[in-house]
Amino acid sequence: MKNDIILAGVGGQGILSIAATIGMAxxxxxxxxxxxxxxxxxxxxxxxxxxxxxxxxxxxxxxxxKGGADMILSVEPMExxxxxxxxxxxxxxxxxxxxxxxxxxxxxxxxxxxxxSKVPNxxxxxxxxxxxxxxxxxxxxxxxxxxxxxxxNLEYKxxxxxxxxxxxxxxxxxxxxxxxxLKAGREIAxxxx
Amino acid sequence: MxxxxxLGDEAIAQGAIDAGISGIYAYPGTPSTEITEYVQRSSxxxxxxxxxxxxxxxxxxxxxxxxxxxAGKRSMVCMKHVGLNVAADxxxxxxxxxxxxxxxxxxxxxxSMHSSQNEQDSRFYGKFAMIPVLEPxxxxxxxxxxxxxxxxxxxxxTPVLMRITTRLAHSRxxxxxxxxxxxxxxxxxxxxxxxxxxxxxxxKQYKALLQNQASFEEHSEESGWNEYFDGQDKxxxxxxxxxxxxxxxxxxxxxxxxxxxxxVGQYPLPKNLVEKISKECDELLLLEEGFPFxxxxxxxxxxxxxxVKGRMDGTISMDGELTPNSVRRALGLKTxxxxxxxxxxxxxxxxxxxxxxxxxxxxxLNEALQDFTKGRVxxxxxxxxxxxxxxxxxxxxxxxxxxxxxxxxxxxxxxxxPSIAVIGDSxxxxxxxxxxxxxxxxxxxxxxxxxxxxxxxxxxGQHSSALGHLENICKGIGVEEDHIRxxxxxxxxxEENVKAMKEEIAYExxxxxxxxxxxIQTAKRHKKTQKTENVxxx
Ligand SMILES: Cc1ncc(C[n+]2csc(CCOP(=O)(O)OP(=O)(O)O)c2C)c(N)n1
Numbered sequence: 001m002k003n004d005i006i007l008a009g010v011g012g013q014g015i016l017s018i019a020a021t022i023g024m025a026x027x028x029x030x031x032x033x034x035x036x037x038x039x040x041x042x043x044x045x046x047x048x049x050x051x052x053x054x055x056x057x058x059x060x061x062x063x064x065x066k067g068g069a070d071m072i073l074s075v076e077p078m079e080x081x082x083x084x085x086x087x088x089x090x091x092x093x094x095x096x097x098x099x100x101x102x103x104x105x106x107x108x109x110x111x112x113x114x115x116x117s118k119v120p121n122x123x124x125x126x127x128x129x130x131x132x133x134x135x136x137x138x139x140x141x142x143x144x145x146x147x148x149x150x151x152x153n154l155e156y157k158x159x160x161x162x163x164x165x166x167x168x169x170x171x172x173x174x175x176x177x178x179x180x181x182l183k184a185g186r187e188i189a190x191x192x193x
Numbered sequence: 194m195x196x197x198x199x200l201g202d203e204a205i206a207q208g209a210i211d212a213g214i215s216g217i218y219a220y221p222g223t224p225s226t227e228i229t230e231y232v233q234r235s236s237x238x239x240x241x242x243x244x245x246x247x248x249x250x251x252x253x254x255x256x257x258x259x260x261x262x263x264a265g266k267r268s269m270v271c272m273k274h275v276g277l278n279v280a281a282d283x284x285x286x287x288x289x290x291x292x293x294x295x296x297x298x299x300x301x302x303x304x305s306m307h308s309s310q311n312e313q314d315s316r317f318y319g320k321f322a323m324i325p326v327l328e329p330x331x332x333x334x335x336x337x338x339x340x341x342x343x344x345x346x347x348x349x350x351t352p353v354l355m356r357i358t359t360r361l362a363h364s365r366x367x368x369x370x371x372x373x374x375x376x377x378x379x380x381x382x383x384x385x386x387x388x389x390x391x392x393x394x395x396x397k398q399y400k401a402l403l404q405n406q407a408s409f410e411e412h413s414e415e416s417g418w419n420e421y422f423d424g425q426d427k428x429x430x431x432x433x434x435x436x437x438x439x440x441x442x443x444x445x446x447x448x449x450x451x452x453x454x455x456x457v458g459q460y461p462l463p464k465n466l467v468e469k470i471s472k473e474c475d476e477l478l479l480l481e482e483g484f485p486f487x488x489x490x491x492x493x494x495x496x497x498x499x500x501v502k503g504r505m506d507g508t509i510s511m512d513g514e515l516t517p518n519s520v521r522r523a524l525g526l527k528t529x530x531x532x533x534x535x536x537x538x539x540x541x542x543x544x545x546x547x548x549x550x551x552x553x554x555x556x557x558l559n560e561a562l563q564d565f566t567k568g569r570v571x572x573x574x575x576x577x578x579x580x581x582x583x584x585x586x587x588x589x590x591x592x593x594x595x596x597x598x599x600x601x602x603x604x605x606x607x608x609x610x611p612s613i614a615v616i617g618d619s620x621x622x623x624x625x626x627x628x629x630x631x632x633x634x635x636x637x638x639x640x641x642x643x644x645x646x647x648x649x650x651x652x653x654g655q656h657s658s659a660l661g662h663l664e665n666i667c668k669g670i671g672v673e674e675d676h677i678r679x680x681x682x683x684x685x686x687x688e689e690n691v692k693a694m695k696e697e698i699a700y701e702x703x704x705x706x707x708x709x710x711x712x713i714q715t716a717k718r719h720k721k722t723q724k725t726e727n728v729x730x731x
Contacts, residue, residue, distance in 0.1 A: 033365070034364055035366070036360055037363050044545070044576065045546065046541050060439045060441075061440050064517075065443060065517035065518050065521070067528070067529040067530045067531050078537075084531050084532040085532065085533065103539060107539065112537065115537060
């Protein structure tokens with residue numbers, strides 16, 4: 001079993017908390033993990049990505065080979081497309097649809113939608129809207145994780161536990177909010193919503 | 194034993210704590226910053242009284258680490274690759290003095306220049322100084338090499354260089370902890386002239402270093418970090434150093450490489466092992482993250498004594514970091530990629546945060562300079578370097594830390610008036626002060642703008658050595674008080690800020706302007722901690 005996931009977004013959107021959640025769940029499950037993060041220059045509103053690899057075998061490379069990713073998990077629609085060369089055949093693209101428009105020549109929404117729809121396995125969702133309904137748009141990243149969760153080889157419970165762990169210093173309310181966010185995302189992916 | 198999920202940087206830090214360091218010295222720099230930050234956050238390190246505050250620059254850090262080693266305790270000093278240029282004088286001479294307490298220098302290289310000005314490979318510095326170099330391939334090795342490195346340093350009485358690269362520094366993985374040991378007691382070097390590099394003494398010390406080379410090599414030969422794996426297919430042998438080894442293994446899912454492989458993790462190069470693989474195989478493929486360091490040594494000057502493939506013959510590109518795919522191509526295996534990036538995807542370069550004080554400073558500066566031809570603003574390294582990009586197009590140089598001040602001086606000396614320097618507060622105390630002294634002594638006609646956001650923002654908001662000292666430093670050096678102007682870079686003060694800048698540009702002498710407003714990111718963080726503290730005390 002292996003899951004190679006490219007996490008994508010814009011600096012400041014919180015892809016590292018998604019990574020931390022999956023990472024913790026994987027380690028609790030007894031799996032091997034490697035997770036290459038981007039620190040430094042590009043965190044200033046630039047494009048950021050993280051290579052997250054979990055496996056029941058030892059993992060060699062910190063980077064996922066091109067054509068080897070099982071999933072692109074993105075919190076921004078244009079960013080989800082930047083890493084297509086990494087996605088393997090039949091891999092999943094899961095992305096939030098709320099654009100971060102911080103460049104003058106941001107492409108129009110329809111062309112992005114069209115490009116995403118060409119990926120055979122994809123899930124798109126307005127994660128901010130869902131998160132706002134639950135209380136705060138800031139939980140959008142966990143909503144996206146929820147939508148990706150059926151396609152990651154981890155028990156849903158393990159993800160829940162990881163969230164409890166990661167947000168434990170922030171109080172019960174924030175924990176519950178993120179658990180709800182995870183669930184809402186999952187239900188979208190399972191077509192319950 | 195306990196298993197931790199650690200970045201490569203953090204693994205080194207935990208390794209150093211467990212190996213019994215008494216101090217870690219560093220100036221921040223991507224991708225090395227998280228080593229020192231980990232020690233600063235570690236409650237264990239606090240209990241053990243391990244000192245870990247930031248130094249003013251890499252040279253002061255290196256020298257303090259040498260001093261701690263002189264006093265018999267173990268010390269580690271960390272920097273990004275270009276930081277080793279700054280520390281080079283102390284570093285190279287520390288090889289001549291040798292050590293007392295164990296001393297490890299960590300240099301974090303940044304091939305592909307994710308956050309750097311160049312791709313220099315620190316292994317050359319290790320060879321230049323003639324000391325052992327360790328190059329871990331994964332987080333567990335990084336952890337264990339800290340222990341091993343201190344043992345090696347104390348046994349051989351030499352500083353040891355640990356060289357890592359971005360992908361190891363910033364990648365997280367499980368690390369199994371080993372036992373931890375006590376710190377050393379304070380002790381004097383056996384010979385109280387060991388550190389006196391007067392020529393007559395330095396010659397002796399240097400001869401000793403030369404004699405030690407054989408022993409350094411012997412340790413490489415026997416070290417578990419250099420490993421020979423046999424293979425059936427001798428048409429090619431593969432030498433892979435550091436994390437290049439991982440990219441090699443990635444291409445053999447069953448982890449069985451058909452060719453003989455020499456995994457290199459310790460230098461000087463183990464001559465016997467290299468000889469063995471080159472004798473056994475028809476051709477050698479060199480996989481190295483960084484410059485073709487081993488490759489060049491094997492090829493020799495004329496390049497034809499061995500059949501060597503690698504970066505120098507174009508099998509792998511000369512620039513940029515390795516990837517699983519580039520190594521796959523070099524191995525001659527079939528590569529597959531996903532779909533191409535759709536054309537509509539546009540670059541998203543980093544930019545100054547909304548509300549950043551540098552934005553207001555650049556708007557004011559651009560307006561103050563609008564009557565002059567462009568190309569007069571020398572700048573430096575930090576968040577404010579983003580002022581080179583639209584919409585500001587405000588600066589014309591970024592070379593090395595501190596160079597803004599001295600380049601502006603040189604240009605003014607050449608007759609380019611006005612010449613302006615734009616430098617951050619942390620960069621100024623790193624390397625700008627001595628340049629400003631040159632300006633004052635020469636009565637140069639320059640305007641030095643110190644953008645004071647009260648932190649080292651670019652690398653994540655570390656404490657700035659400049660905090661609370663800037664005006665006094667400038668005064669102390671001899672800048673006239675009337676020409677040290679502190680501004681508040683806010684939109685509502687725009688007009689008066691432009692006026693002040695124009696006045697100082699018109700002044701024929703050394704002016705210092707300090708636009709001062711806290712970094713928006715650290716301000717947010719401070720507000721948050723303030724809030725929680727208020728809640729706690731309420
Ligand atoms: C010799 C050297 N050391 C460290 C660095 C890494 N580095 C780049 S910018 C920077 C911080 C700059 O801080 P400051 O001058 O206060 O500017 P700010 O980012 O806060 O605007 C550091 C540490 C470097 N590029 N070169």
